[in-house]
Amino acid sequence: MPIDAVLTRIDDQLPDALDRLMALLRIPSISTDPAYKADCQSAADWLVADLQSIGIDAEKRETPGHPMVVGHVEGDGPHLLFYGHYDVQPVDPLDLWKTEPFAPEIQDTDQGRVIRGRGASDDKGQLMTFVEACRAYRDVNGSLPCRITFFFEGEEESGSPSLVPFLKDNAKELSADIALVCDTSMVSPGVPSIASQLRGMLKDEFTLHGPKIDLHSGHYGGPGLNPLKEIARIIASFHDENGRVAVEGFYDGVEEVPDELLRQWENCGFDEETYLKSVGYTQPHGERGYSTLVQQWARPTLEINGLWGGYQGAGSKTVIPAEAHCKLTCRLVGDMDPDHVRKALRQHVEDRLPPDASVTWDNNLDGSPASVMNIDRPEFEQARQALSEEWNREAVFSGMGGSIPVTRFFKDILGLDSMLIGFAQDDDAIHSPNEKYNVESFHKGIRSWARVLDKLAKA
Amino acid sequence: MPIDAVLTRIDDQLPDALDRLMALLRIPSISTDPAYKADCQSAADWLVADLQSIGIDAEKRETPGHPMVVGHVEGDGPHLLFYGHYDVQPVDPLDLWKTEPFAPEIQDTDQGRVIRGRGASDDKGQLMTFVEACRAYRDVNGSLPCRITFFFEGEEESGSPSLVPFLKDNAKELSADIALVCDTSMVSPGVPSIASQLRGMLKDEFTLHGPKIDLHSGHYGGPGLNPLKEIARIIASFHDENGRVAVEGFYDGVEEVPDELLRQWENCGFDEETYLKSVGYTQPHGERGYSTLVQQWARPTLEINGLWGGYQGAGSKTVIPAEAHCKLTCRLVGDMDPDHVRKALRQHVEDRLPPDASVTWDNNLDGSPASVMNIDRPEFEQARQALSEEWNREAVFSGMGGSIPVTRFFKDILGLDSMLIGFAQDDDAIHSPNEKYNVESFHKGIRSWARVLDKLAKA
Incomplete structure (x- = not known):
């Protein structure tokens, strides 16, 4: 089974994959601050070179703001569009950071082994899980399993002003069968999640x-x-x-959440008490009669x-x-x-x-408006199986309290459904000081994408 | 009647009095901002010299903050303590000023002839009404009509941190029969007012x-x-x-306002509609069932x-x-x-x-707590008569919505009752851009004090 060889390759090459991520994290690509304009260009250049190193026809594409990175690789089977963003949030308040935000470190902590630094989780670490999965797949098989378009933007943290015009101007080039997005969290540690409804x-x-x-x-x-x-x-x-x-x-x-979905959510491993306690709450507030999870995802x-x-x-x-x-x-x-x-x-x-x-x-x-994903598409079940196998735990269709606007633009402009699979954890402190990404999220995230690619390609 | 000669002298010397006030207004004695520390010293020095020029034994007295000015002149009859402050509010927002705040001008305006500049009304212009009255009285009579202690502070606009210690340390020197304070407004233009209750x-x-x-x-x-x-x-x-x-x-x-006082207030010339309209209100807000004046003075x-x-x-x-x-x-x-x-x-x-x-x-x-003045003292009726004569209109015992904390300290530390007589108008824009003081307030204010001094001394 070729997927086992790919997974072994991923395990063996993890140190190198971490090194590459650290290199990307060292580039302070803060999109909202004009002082970091050149760094956003550097991050885009780095990604172009990295994609080229695994045989992808990639290039930097200028916009009135920060550049896009677009890469293509041909192949049989489904045509996937993978989206991520290379820009990061500002780092203030700087005095609350215990390390330099752009001098990433691997640390052993109470939360496990983590990659510490701005962008480790949002979204450079997540984006690289997919790229590293592709690298390992190609290392073992000589090519990627299907046709893939890579699409990275550099303005997600500053309102994506160039995104809609770029999608409109390049709609044909960016067309695909389905979009994959890696910018979301797992419902709780160890529970693989596909976000299927976003507020x-x-x-x-x-x-x-x-x-x-x-x-x-x-x-x-x-x-x-x-x-x-x-x-x-x-x-x-x-x-x-x-x-x-x-x-x-x-x-x-x-509308009220259907009973069946409600039951799924009740058993998805979400630890309400810990979630609330971590920010100083002893009980859920808000709308009486609804659980924390239902309030967050569906109210x-x-x-x-x-x-x-x-x-x-x-x-x-x-x-x-x-x-x-x-x-x-x-x-x-x-x-x-x-x-x-x-x-x-x-x-x-x-x-x-x-x-x-x-x-x-x-x-x-x-x-x-809210986005509700088209989970009846077969790719959702294929991905769910792949994730369940990797994490040895039934993957869940979760809700999300926030919005991922790009999914709406993909739908409206490109006619593309999106599948949101991410490995971040709620305690990653994205947008905050001391952002981290668990090494496990990174490692098993890469393995997850290898499995998902394999399943989608073979379907 | 010597008072007529004094009043004539005041009329004749008005241009010189205005020149002196303009000189004091040019000193940017902003007490709250350390950048103007030297200017507060200059304003105190200017006042010492001006008091000395009319035969008053005046000196600057240092404090941990800005200096006090204390002056004495001997005489028969009642011993008066006159209080004012030479410091002013900051001038921001500077871009809303139509003239330089510390380059005072005399202007003909819709509101009459005005002295425009920071401190023109609060409190340099008001303070100088008393000093100029003393000057004219001495010019005509060779001496002042009674014993007077002058007491000017330079921290009124920044919380008066040195006031209480200074009063305690110099209680004997500052003792008198009654305090006169010129830092209040007239109820409405042309209506002389003695503020008898302060919130x-x-x-x-x-x-x-x-x-x-x-x-x-x-x-x-x-x-x-x-x-x-x-x-x-x-x-x-x-x-x-x-x-x-x-x-x-x-x-x-x-407690509710007594009916008799209520009737006085209803007839004091206060123009509720204009007062509200000047700031954009078509009706009184606040506590239902109470007029604007009662709300402002007594609720x-x-x-x-x-x-x-x-x-x-x-x-x-x-x-x-x-x-x-x-x-x-x-x-x-x-x-x-x-x-x-x-x-x-x-x-x-x-x-x-x-x-x-x-x-x-x-x-x-x-x-x-609120301050209620002891209006049964004979000085209040004497002053009321003097003011009524000058303005040709029955003077009123008014309330005041704000507080003048110094009156409380005079009472508690020196055992002194205060009589609050001022000539400012509600549209003087004190603490705001384009502060002004009507030339009429200044001129008739000087004349008023001359009459009040005369009445008090002769009683």
Whole structure:
């Protein structure tokens, strides 16, 4: 069985694979900060060279922002498009890092053996699991098992401004049978997971305007309308006492999770207590009557992400400010329509404005509906079997609380379904100081992709 | 009648008096900013020299902060202590100024002829009304009408850290029969006012703590406790639907305004509509059932002065922050006890904390009860008559929404009652860009003090 030889090759070559990942992690490809523009180019160059080293016809493709990397290899059987991103989040607050973010280390820790450094998990380590699987497969078999297009972007952490134009301009070149994405987590350590439903998101921001100018609370304290008080009252009205969103029409398009899926989730190994305890909670909050997992994967939310107004410095200032500000995001599920939710939300706020107050909205913030993957496609069952064999544990179709916008663009622009398989863990501290990726995630991730490729190619 | 000669002298010398004020206004004596330390010294030096020029035994007295100016002149009759402050507020936002803040100008405007510049009203212009009255009185009569101690501080706009120790250390030297303070406004243009009751103040600040770290709303949005939502809910609970403070025990010590005083206030010329309209209000807000003036002068408040947490930058960030912050002040009236109010307020917040949340308080913020002046003293009636004669309009005993902490220290440390007479107008933009003082306030303010001095000395 050739797959066993590939897996052995992966085991033998792990030190070299880690070395390659470390080299990529040393490149500070922070996409949101213009100071790292040249480093984003270097990361793209590194990937082009690495793909070329395993016989892939790869090149860097410039965009108005950071470049894309596109590679092709011919082959029989299904045509796969593999997506990952080589850019990383900023590293601040730097003083909370225990190592240099771009001087990656292998460390033995309580969480196991880990690769420590910015991008180790999100997404360089994950991206390389697929590349290393391809390398080993080719080393053993002389070629890859099927036709594959590699597609890496460098702007995922900064809103992907070039992605949609690039997909549109290169739709033919990037067409395939199905997209594979490695940018997600396992439900819990050791439980292989295919993310099959992702929440959508609506972003909005408003400013509540009261008096024409900042006022002195000695003069206007009492008769004056205070925007901070009013914005608090409005925000407090967003939820009822059971944690349910109290905006009329908000839940249109939301359905309860089917019993069968609910049973799967209940048995997927998710450790609610640990998950909550790790951030200081003794119990789930939010919508009463729903478990943590169901809330996270299958219930919509309205979260305040930013709130400010008045004086924030040291000491006291007797000001009634002219304005108060609120940033919020809604996570969307099922058939919730972002435009409908936005309208309902804005109406809710406007209905609650007191006299002499007005509201303005930021109209530059977008929204996208939830994504539900097409798990009836045979590739999902093939991948599920491959993962179950590697991890010796039934793989699960999981939900995801966040969104992976690229899957929507693949669907809308390329007509491609996506299959989301990732090996990150919830404690990887992505976007935070001391990001890590377990060596086991990397090693078994490579092995997993080898198995998945094999299954998909042979189907 | 010598007072007529003094008033004529004041009229004749107005251009010179304005020149002197302009010289003082050119000194950027911003007390809160260490960069202006030398300028605070210069302002004190200027005042010492100016007092000396009218025969007053004045000197600069160093403190750990900015210096005090103390001057004495002997005389018969009552012993008056006159207080003012030579320091000013910072000038930011500088781009909203239409002139240089420290290059004062006389301008003809819709509001009349005004002196424009930082400190023109608060408090250099007001302070100089008294000094110029003394100068004219001496020019005409060869000496001042009674014994006067001059006392100017340079830290009023930065919390007066040196004031209490200085008063304690120099209590004997600063003792007098009554204190005169010129740092207040007229109820409305042309209506001379003696502020006879001032609200007290309680400052507090709290931080509401939720998760141990900032969370990603894709992961914890739903089951996660959001401190921004919770702080909004708590702030919303501070008031009931009638604008009344809903903190248990808050109103202990509050009494309704006596009918007679209420009638005086109703006829004091206060133009509610203009007062509200000038800042963009079409109606009074706050506590239902109370007029703007009564709310401002005689009702307690709980105002949010600062509120913040989460992301405030451009665009969106899907964060559930670990903390949310709130700064607040309460205005106190009657016999309200700051310590009691603080305790009630903190209890109110703590009673409303959800599970897994905690609160911490800033324990460095002070409080002081309301001040009610002793208007039965004969000096109040003498001053009221003098003011009524100058302005040709019955002077009123007004309330004040803000506090003048020095009056409390005079009472507690020196045993001195204070009489607060000022000529500022509500539209003077004190603490704001484009501060001004009407030339009429300055001119008739000087004339007013000459008349008041004359009445008090002759009584």
